[in-house]
Amino acid sequence: MKDIRLMKGNEAIAEGVIRAGCDGYFGYPITPQSEVLEYLMANKTKERTGMIVLQAESEIASIHMVYGGAGAGKRVMTSSSSPGISLMQEGISFMAGTELPCLLLNVVRGGPGLGTIQPSQSDYFQTVKGGGHGDYKLIVLAPASVQEMYDFAKLGFDLAFKHRIQVMVLSDGAIGQMMEKVELDEQIPRLTDAEIKVKFPWATTGKTPDRERNIITSLDLNPVKQEIININLQKKFKHIQETEVRFERIMCDDAEYLFVAYGSSARICQKAVLLGRERGIKVGLLRPITLFPFPTVELAKLAKQVKGMLSVEMSAGQMVEDVRLSVNGAVPVEHYGRLGGIMPAPDEVLNVLEENFIKEKKYEPHTN
Amino acid sequence: MSHIPTKDEVCQPENMVYSRTCLLTDNALSYCPGCGHGTAHRLIMEVIEEMNLQADTIGVAPVGCSVLAYDFMNIDMQQAAHGRAPAVATGIKRLYPDKFVFTYQGDGDLAAIGTGETIHVCNRGENITVFFVNNGIYGMTGGQMAPTTLPGMKTATSPFGRDTETMGHPLKITELVAQLPGTYFVSRQAVHTPAHVRKAKKAIEKAIQYQKLNKGLSFVEIVSNCNSGWKMTPLESNKWMEENMFPYYPLGDIKVPK
Numbered sequence: 274m275k276d277i278r279l280m281k282g283n284e285a286i287a288e289g290v291i292r293a294g295c296d297g298y299f300g301y302p303i304t305p306q307s308e309v310l311e312y313l314m315a316n317k318t319k320e321r322t323g324m325i326v327l328q329a330e331s332e333i334a335s336i337h338m339v340y341g342g343a344g345a346g347k348r349v350m351t352s353s354s355s356p357g358i359s360l361m362q363e364g365i366s367f368m369a370g371t372e373l374p375c376l377l378l379n380v381v382r383g384g385p386g387l388g389t390i391q392p393s394q395s396d397y398f399q400t401v402k403g404g405g406h407g408d409y410k411l412i413v414l415a416p417a418s419v420q421e422m423y424d425f426a427k428l429g430f431d432l433a434f435k436h437r438i439q440v441m442v443l444s445d446g447a448i449g450q451m452m453e454k455v456e457l458d459e460q461i462p463r464l465t466d467a468e469i470k471v472k473f474p475w476a477t478t479g480k481t482p483d484r485e486r487n488i489i490t491s492l493d494l495n496p497v498k499q500e501i502i503n504i505n506l507q508k509k510f511k512h513i514q515e516t517e518v519r520f521e522r523i524m525c526d527d528a529e530y531l532f533v534a535y536g537s538s539a540r541i542c543q544k545a546v547l548l549g550r551e552r553g554i555k556v557g558l559l560r561p562i563t564l565f566p567f568p569t570v571e572l573a574k575l576a577k578q579v580k581g582m583l584s585v586e587m588s589a590g591q592m593v594e595d596v597r598l599s600v601n602g603a604v605p606v607e608h609y610g611r612l613g614g615i616m617p618a619p620d621e622v623l624n625v626l627e628e629n630f631i632k633e634k635k636y637e638p639h640t641n
Numbered sequence: 642m643s644h645i646p647t648k649d650e651v652c653q654p655e656n657m658v659y660s661r662t663c664l665l666t667d668n669a670l671s672y673c674p675g676c677g678h679g680t681a682h683r684l685i686m687e688v689i690e691e692m693n694l695q696a697d698t699i700g701v702a703p704v705g706c707s708v709l710a711y712d713f714m715n716i717d718m719q720q721a722a723h724g725r726a727p728a729v730a731t732g733i734k735r736l737y738p739d740k741f742v743f744t745y746q747g748d749g750d751l752a753a754i755g756t757g758e759t760i761h762v763c764n765r766g767e768n769i770t771v772f773f774v775n776n777g778i779y780g781m782t783g784g785q786m787a788p789t790t791l792p793g794m795k796t797a798t799s800p801f802g803r804d805t806e807t808m809g810h811p812l813k814i815t816e817l818v819a820q821l822p823g824t825y826f827v828s829r830q831a832v833h834t835p836a837h838v839r840k841a842k843k844a845i846e847k848a849i850q851y852q853k854l855n856k857g858l859s860f861v862e863i864v865s866n867c868n869s870g871w872k873m874t875p876l877e878s879n880k881w882m883e884e885n886m887f888p889y890y891p892l893g894d895i896k897v898p899k
């Protein structure tokens with residue numbers, strides 16, 4: 274029989290990582306994602322699967338604990354919300370430089386600064402364009418439902434280890450807090466130390482006579498070698514770009530107009546598509562599931578079909594830049610967003626689409 | 642005339658009285674001649690070899706002159722961001738409670754940028770060992786003021802001497818962590834004379850032994866010189882250290898198991 278439960282998004286991903294065989298979670302409380310740590314603690318993971326859960330003294334400590342665990346080949350993660358993720362950027366950059374796999378979760382709240390605890394999508398640039406120092410990318414997964422919060426735990430770990438990369442689940446306060454039904458999978462057993470030693474020969478598990486010592490470091494003072502390290506990193510990102518793009522097409526086949534939106538905004542636009550169809554507007558939605566790698570090719574294809582695209586984000590216009598780069602001027606692309614923790618309504622975004630592309634313009638289009 | 646033995650004749654196993662531990666690699670140390678870091682490395686590696694712990698050891702290197710410790714220590718190691726070694730070590734130890742995990746950190750790393758991580762790793766009583774090399778200065782970046790720089794001491798960023806009115810006081814972080822219930826053994830040592838080396842080695846042995854016994858955190862400070870940063874010859878620096886550093890940072894055990 275299927276195991277179906279009603280859960281909050283934050284609880285679903287916590288349950289997801291336990292079942293995905295996670296070895297360790299290190300985190301620090303912050304709204305709107307404290308339920309992750311609370312759920313893990315309440316679930317006695319040590320007894321259930323042997324998973325270690327530790328409340329660290331800060332997000333800085335959390336991410337460096339993740340670094341240590343990942344460097345020793347373990348399946349480890351942390352979660353936070355925007356201000357805490359800002360603090361983690363040092364560690365994320367170090368993990369990029371050492372190519373350590375891990376799962377990260379940002380349940381985004383409005384900024385800048387302490388901002389608000391309400392949902393927002395204003396961390397897109399930080400997540401997709403870098404965040405910490407140096408030339409690197411994360412794989413970024415954008416869940417639009419509680420089920421996806423759950424599913425992306427396992428998917429995230431799998432991608433992280435497949436490519437030795439950091440995977441960020443970029444959620445928001447709405448997806449984290451809302452309750453929906455979730456279908457759960459069987460428990461995946463955690464790897465044993467002996468399995469880790471064989472599967473991840475690079476990990477620092479203790480130098481045995483059969484191999485050279487393992488070193489986890491991002492330092493190489495020789496610029497020639499450092500350039501090679503960087504070129505190899507870029508090759509990996511390119512490979513990921515070619516092989517790991519994920520997106521969902523909603524009523525795109527006959528679409529004349531297109532919403533582009535991820536996460537909560539995609540849920541709103543999905544409703545707006547239905548409203549639009551009722552009004553006789555052939556509108557569709559392209560929902561990026563991976564923000565890096567971005568569905569550039571798919572958008573370029575759709576640009577040949579539609580008359581205009583509206584990028585809807587709870588930000589001042591961040592993802593819209595990638596949409597514009599993807600279509601490269603082939604079709605008008607506008608942005609609509611609400612800021613500071615306000616979520617737009619479906620009829621609101623539909624009206625903006627109409628005003629921009631269909632009706633005679635009554636006002637200047639929204640641009641960033 | 643009697644035969645004078647050649648080098649090859651002398652270098653025979655039966656004549657061997659001392660050799661470098663095999664836990665140090667063949668890489669030439671990157672430290673300035675006369676610097677205490679090399680001796681500290683050797684002692685720690687000797688003890689790990691003598692306790693037969695190579696296969697069970699994971700070390701964490703800091704940011705500082707000893708950032709390249711992994712080039713010299715023949716064990717599995719991770720290089721941590723500046724000040725974060727205690728957090729990195731926590732991540733490793735929690736997931737491998739049976740391994741021997743240590744950090745090796747300078748005073749800037751441990752007592753300035755990493756103060757939070759240091760206090761909390763000690764307070765949690767993480768079952769790891771911290772080796773803390775206090776030379777009262779930022780050696781690696783060219784001799785700037787450290788949290789441990791003595792009052793009046795001239796550095797690149799306190800060119801007229803550390804003024805405690807505006808630059809604060811030298812931080813006795815070792816005494817501070819000794820107050821915390823999570824630390825089990827806290828000791829301050831030096832490595833500039835054979836007698837000090839012998840004592841320091843004893844402290845290192847104890848610290849490692851206590852971790853094997855799951856006793857909590859052991860913390861061994863080594864007050865050391867930075868002849869380059871202090872702008873002295875190695876001999877002058879050792880004398881200066883005895884006359885100025887030791888009165889402020891007295892050697893000996895600070896916290897011993899009851």
Ligand SMILES: Cc1ncc(C[n+]2csc(CCOP(=O)(O)OP(=O)(O)O)c2C)c(N)n1
Nearest residue numbers: 704705706723747748749750778779780781
């Ligand atoms: C985040 C960050 N800030 C600053 C630096 C520059 N930095 C490198 S080493 C160092 C000081 C190291 O001093 P200490 O820990 O006392 O080690 P020592 O070189 O004296 O052994 C500093 C400030 C850095 N690498 N990273």
Ligand code: SF4
Nearest residue numbers: 673676706780867868
């Ligand atoms: S700069 Fe100072 S601490 Fe660094 S290697 Fe030279 S003497 Fe040692």
Ligand SMILES: [Mg+2]
Nearest residue numbers: 747748778780
């Ligand atoms: Mg120093």
